[in-house]
Amino acid sequence: MPKATDSIPDAxxxxxxxxxxxxxxxxxxIFEDKVPTAASAASVLGCEVAAITNSLIFExxxxxxLILASGAARVxxxxxxxxxxxxxxxxxxxDFVLKHTGQEVGGVAPxxxxxxxxxxxDTSLQEHPLLWAGAGDHNSMFSISYEELKVITNAEELxxx
Numbered sequence: 171m172p173k174a175t176d177s178i179p180d181a182x183x184x185x186x187x188x189x190x191x192x193x194x195x196x197x198x199x200i201f202e203d204k205v206p207t208a209a210s211a212a213s214v215l216g217c218e219v220a221a222i223t224n225s226l227i228f229e230x231x232x233x234x235x236l237i238l239a240s241g242a243a244r245v246x247x248x249x250x251x252x253x254x255x256x257x258x259x260x261x262x263x264x265d266f267v268l269k270h271t272g273q274e275v276g277g278v279a280p281x282x283x284x285x286x287x288x289x290x291x292d293t294s295l296q297e298h299p300l301l302w303a304g305a306g307d308h309n310s311m312f313s314i315s316y317e318e319l320k321v322i323t324n325a326e327e328l329x330x331x
Contacts, residue, residue: 208241
């Protein structure tokens, strides 16, 4: 008899494991249809687009930088670089994202990566009592509070737009 987890992709299992290891509740929901954008996720979940937490991977000096931004925001990489006191921040290519997260663009989660990634948390997300984030693939999301997300990702809080 197959286990219930047999049909769950490894990337989603990694997120579920990371959540429970961090002491967070496993609230992963798997949908029949893909939810690869903030707008599609908000529609399925019945929430504001601004409550969707996009997990965006950028490249900074050859290393990944994860910016957790509101689905209603467009990240200003120049502003973020100025606040961090770094060089230019570039949007990462899909192969770079997959290599560093084990997850594909459109399904990247804030957790469940092969190794920790420096993370920035968009302060505008604290306006929402409940956030939704990708859970490792295009069909999965999980809910979490701003404070809990900050703790489990060890994120630096910044204005990103």
